[in-house]
Amino acid sequence: MGRERPSMQELIQRRGAAGFVGRRRELDAFRENFGLPPEDGRHRFVFHVRGHAGVGKTWLIRRLEQTARQEYGALTARVDETVNSVPEAMASISAQFDRQGRPFTAFDRRLATYRQRRHEAESIPDQAGQQGPSTGGMAAARAGLTGLGMVPGVGALAGAVDPVPLAEGADRLRAALSSRFRDHRDVQLVLDPVRTLTPLLVGELSKTAAAVPWLVLFFDTYERLAPLLDPWLHTLLTSERLGTLPANTVLVLAGQTRLDPGRWGDLADVVAELPLEPFTDAEARQLLTAKGITEEPVVREVLRLSGRLPVLVSTLAANPGAAGDLDDPSATAVERFLRWERDPVRRSAALAGALPRRLNEDVFRAAVEEEAGAGLYGWLRSLPFVADRTGSARYHEVVRAPMLRLQRTTSPRRWSAAHTRLAETFARWREAAAGELSPRDRWRLEAWSGPRLEEWYHLLCARPSAALPGALRDGIDACGAGPAVARRWAATLTEAGEDAGSELVHAWGRRLVEALADERRRGIEVMGLLLARAELDTAGRAAALVVRGWHRRSVEELDGALEDFHRAIELEPGNIQAHFGCAAIHRLTGNFAAAMDALDRVEALEPGSVWVQRERGETCRRAGRYQEALALLDTVVEADPADHVALGSRGQTKMALGRVQEALADLDRAIERNGDYTWALIRRARVRGALGDTAGALADLDRAAELAPDAPGMLGERGEVHRFAGRYEEAIALYDQALALDPGYAWALGSRALANEALGRRAEALADLERAVELRPGYAWAVAQRERLLSSGDAPEGGRPDGPV
Incomplete structure (x- = not known):
C-alpha cells in the first residue's frame, strides 16, 4: 500500500519549510544524530536550543519537528508554557500522539480517573457545606508535588525544608487523607499522580517506539517549563523509578537560559547544546532575497533595525515598501513594524492588539474599541509577528514589548483608559461565570479565574499603585485554590509590573514567585509575605491566617496550623473556616473532645447546618x-x-x-x-x-x-473477598500483588496475616503483623492481633483488619 496522502497541515508546513533559511549547522547536527544508533557513544538523547527572545528558537524547533517527521518517520509531540503541571504535559503528549494514530489508551483511562478523583476531592467542601479549605481540597491542590521531585534534599531547593518532620508525618498524613478521601486508591492517585501516571505514559511510549523509527518530544519556552518539568525529565533520564524510556527517544528543549548545571551537569555527555545567535549577515540577506528584497539601501536598513534577529528580519521583510521609507533614522522599531501600513484604522488596531497578553476575536474587539475592528482580526493574525497557539493569538514578545513601551510613554492617559476598558470587559466575563460559587471555588473554575487574572493584569497596567493592594488581597483566595492557580496569579503580577514599568508591582511578583518555588510548602511563605508586608485589613489578615493554617496542616505543621486558626479567631470570632480548622486539627491528633467543642462553636455560628452534623458523625x-x-x-x-x-x-x-x-x-x-x-x-x-x-x-x-x-487497594479488597470465601491461597496471592505495588500498604499486611494464620502459618502471620505495626505504630488492630498470637494463639476476633475509613 502506498503512503497516505499528506494532510493540509502537513502541506502548509512543507511550504513554510521551503522558505526556511539559515540555521544549517543546527539542522545538520539534528539530522546527523538520526544516523547514529542509540548505542553509539556519539548519539545525543537531548538537544538544547538556547538563545534570547526573537532569535528564532520556536521557528527552529518547528523546522526540526518537520524534519523528524518527514525525513525520519518520527512520531512527535510539542509542549509549551500553556501547561501548568507534569500531568498536563503528559496529557498534551498523549493527545498529540493520538492525533497521529497512536492512542495511549491505558494512560488516557488512568488520566481520566485522576481528573475525576481530583474533582471529587475538590468537591468535598461543597458536600460538607464549609467555606474554607478542606483536607480533601488541600490534597487535591497538592496533586503532582511528590512526583515533581521537589522533596527535601533534592535539586535547587535542598535545605529549604526540614526533612525530619515531613518524614515523621508521612504516615499520619496518609492516614488523614485516607479518612477524608475514604479510598486508598484515591489518596495514592490524588497525592502523587506523577508517580502513578508516568509509568503508564512510558509504557505507552515504549509500545509505540517498537513500531516506529524514532520518537521526538519537543519542549518549547523551556525557561518557563523548567521549574515544573526539570525534576521529572531528569528522573526519567537518570533513573528507572518512573519507568524506562525507549532508547529511540530524543528530547528537544528550547529556552532562553542555560540548563541548570546542578541538575543537568551529570548529563553533559548526552546533551547537545545548540546556542542560537542572531542571523549572520549572510543568513539575513538570504531570507531577504527569498522575500524578493534585494535593493541594497533597503537591505542595509532592515539589517540595522532588526539587529538580524530572525523575528524582526521576517517582520520588516514582510512589506518594506520603497527604500525611501527606511531613511528616517529617528524612527523607532515599532514605527518600522507599522510604517508600511497606511490605513490608520489598521495601524491603531495593531497597536491596541498588543495590549492583551493573549488574543481571540472577542478580546481583540474589546481592545480596539471600534466596532469596525471586528473585521480586522483575520488581518491581524496574518502579521508575521502574531502567532496562533491553541485557538488564540499572541504577539511575539520581541515585538510586543516595544509596542507596549511606545503606548505607555507617548500617551499615559490613553494607555490607562485602554487597560481600564479591557479590565472592565474581563470583569463582565468573570461575573457571568461566577454563579453561586464560593471565592475559593471560583478560582478553581477556569472560566472565572482566567478572566480574573486578565482583569488584574490590566488594572495593574492602568494604575499600578492603586490596584496592587486589591491584587494582593485576592491572592489569598488564589493560593487557597492550589499551587497551579497561585503560580498564575504571581506570574500575572510579575508580567504586569514589567509591562507597566512599575518596579513596585514587579518586585512583589518576583517575591511571590520565589515564595511559591517549593510546591510542598504551597502558600505558607506567600501568606507570610502578605501578613508581614501587604496592607491587609482585619478580614484579609484573618483570611490569610486561615489559608496558611490549612497549608501548614498539609505539611504536618500541626502546632503552627492550630496557632494560625486561633489567631484568625481572635481577629474574627465568627470565622467559621477558622473554627472548623481547629476541629480538623484536633480530630487528626485524636483529641476528639476538643474537635467536638470546635464543632459546637461552628454550629453556634451556623445553626441548623446539616454539614456540621455530618462532621460530628x-x-x-x-x-x-x-x-x-x-x-x-x-x-x-x-x-x-x-x-x-x-x-x-x-x-x-x-x-x-x-x-x-x-x-x-x-x-x-x-x-x-x-x-x-x-x-x-x-x-x-x-x-x-x-x-x-x-x-x-x-x-x-x-x-x-x-x-x-x-489500584493496590483494589487488589487488597479482592483478596478480602477470597479470604471471606475461604480461598486463602488466592487471597494471599492478591495481597502479594497489592504489596508489590505499595509496600507501605499496612492494611494488606494485616489481611495477609489472617489468611496465613488460617492456613496454619503462624510465623508468617506474626511477621506480617510486625511489619504492619512498624509501618503504622498507631495501628491498634494489628497490635491487638499480634499480642493475641504471641500470648495464646486463639482464633482472631472479628473478620477483617481495621483500616482507613
Whole structure:
C-alpha cells in the first residue's frame, strides 16, 4: 500500500519549510544524530536550543519537528508554557500522539480517573457545606508535588525544608487523607499522580517506539517549563523509578537560559547544546532575497533595525515598501513594524492588539474599541509577528514589548483608559461565570479565574499603585485554590509590573514567585509575605491566617496550623473556616473532645447546618463511638436523603455495629445516588463478602476497578473477598500483588496475616503483623492481633483488619 496522502497541515508546513533559511549547522547536527544508533557513544538523547527572545528558537524547533517527521518517520509531540503541571504535559503528549494514530489508551483511562478523583476531592467542601479549605481540597491542590521531585534534599531547593518532620508525618498524613478521601486508591492517585501516571505514559511510549523509527518530544519556552518539568525529565533520564524510556527517544528543549548545571551537569555527555545567535549577515540577506528584497539601501536598513534577529528580519521583510521609507533614522522599531501600513484604522488596531497578553476575536474587539475592528482580526493574525497557539493569538514578545513601551510613554492617559476598558470587559466575563460559587471555588473554575487574572493584569497596567493592594488581597483566595492557580496569579503580577514599568508591582511578583518555588510548602511563605508586608485589613489578615493554617496542616505543621486558626479567631470570632480548622486539627491528633467543642462553636455560628452534623458523625465514627455517630448521621440522612456521602458513612458505621443487612441497604442507596462512588462500592463489596455473596462482591470490585484501575487497594479488597470465601491461597496471592505495588500498604499486611494464620502459618502471620505495626505504630488492630498470637494463639476476633475509613 502506498503512503497516505499528506494532510493540509502537513502541506502548509512543507511550504513554510521551503522558505526556511539559515540555521544549517543546527539542522545538520539534528539530522546527523538520526544516523547514529542509540548505542553509539556519539548519539545525543537531548538537544538544547538556547538563545534570547526573537532569535528564532520556536521557528527552529518547528523546522526540526518537520524534519523528524518527514525525513525520519518520527512520531512527535510539542509542549509549551500553556501547561501548568507534569500531568498536563503528559496529557498534551498523549493527545498529540493520538492525533497521529497512536492512542495511549491505558494512560488516557488512568488520566481520566485522576481528573475525576481530583474533582471529587475538590468537591468535598461543597458536600460538607464549609467555606474554607478542606483536607480533601488541600490534597487535591497538592496533586503532582511528590512526583515533581521537589522533596527535601533534592535539586535547587535542598535545605529549604526540614526533612525530619515531613518524614515523621508521612504516615499520619496518609492516614488523614485516607479518612477524608475514604479510598486508598484515591489518596495514592490524588497525592502523587506523577508517580502513578508516568509509568503508564512510558509504557505507552515504549509500545509505540517498537513500531516506529524514532520518537521526538519537543519542549518549547523551556525557561518557563523548567521549574515544573526539570525534576521529572531528569528522573526519567537518570533513573528507572518512573519507568524506562525507549532508547529511540530524543528530547528537544528550547529556552532562553542555560540548563541548570546542578541538575543537568551529570548529563553533559548526552546533551547537545545548540546556542542560537542572531542571523549572520549572510543568513539575513538570504531570507531577504527569498522575500524578493534585494535593493541594497533597503537591505542595509532592515539589517540595522532588526539587529538580524530572525523575528524582526521576517517582520520588516514582510512589506518594506520603497527604500525611501527606511531613511528616517529617528524612527523607532515599532514605527518600522507599522510604517508600511497606511490605513490608520489598521495601524491603531495593531497597536491596541498588543495590549492583551493573549488574543481571540472577542478580546481583540474589546481592545480596539471600534466596532469596525471586528473585521480586522483575520488581518491581524496574518502579521508575521502574531502567532496562533491553541485557538488564540499572541504577539511575539520581541515585538510586543516595544509596542507596549511606545503606548505607555507617548500617551499615559490613553494607555490607562485602554487597560481600564479591557479590565472592565474581563470583569463582565468573570461575573457571568461566577454563579453561586464560593471565592475559593471560583478560582478553581477556569472560566472565572482566567478572566480574573486578565482583569488584574490590566488594572495593574492602568494604575499600578492603586490596584496592587486589591491584587494582593485576592491572592489569598488564589493560593487557597492550589499551587497551579497561585503560580498564575504571581506570574500575572510579575508580567504586569514589567509591562507597566512599575518596579513596585514587579518586585512583589518576583517575591511571590520565589515564595511559591517549593510546591510542598504551597502558600505558607506567600501568606507570610502578605501578613508581614501587604496592607491587609482585619478580614484579609484573618483570611490569610486561615489559608496558611490549612497549608501548614498539609505539611504536618500541626502546632503552627492550630496557632494560625486561633489567631484568625481572635481577629474574627465568627470565622467559621477558622473554627472548623481547629476541629480538623484536633480530630487528626485524636483529641476528639476538643474537635467536638470546635464543632459546637461552628454550629453556634451556623445553626441548623446539616454539614456540621455530618462532621460530628464523622468525628464520633473515627473515635469509635458508633452509636453516637449513627444518631448524628441519621439526622443528616433524614434532612437530605440524597446525601450519598452521609449514606455511605452511616453504612460503614452500621457495619461496625454488626448490623450488616442495614449497612448493605445504606450502601445500596449511596451507590444508587452516585454510581461512580468508588468508596461505597468497595465497602459494599466488603459487606457482600461477609454475607457470602462472593459474586456480588467481585462485581462491585470490578466496577470500582474500572473507575480506579491498577489500584493496590483494589487488589487488597479482592483478596478480602477470597479470604471471606475461604480461598486463602488466592487471597494471599492478591495481597502479594497489592504489596508489590505499595509496600507501605499496612492494611494488606494485616489481611495477609489472617489468611496465613488460617492456613496454619503462624510465623508468617506474626511477621506480617510486625511489619504492619512498624509501618503504622498507631495501628491498634494489628497490635491487638499480634499480642493475641504471641500470648495464646486463639482464633482472631472479628473478620477483617481495621483500616482507613
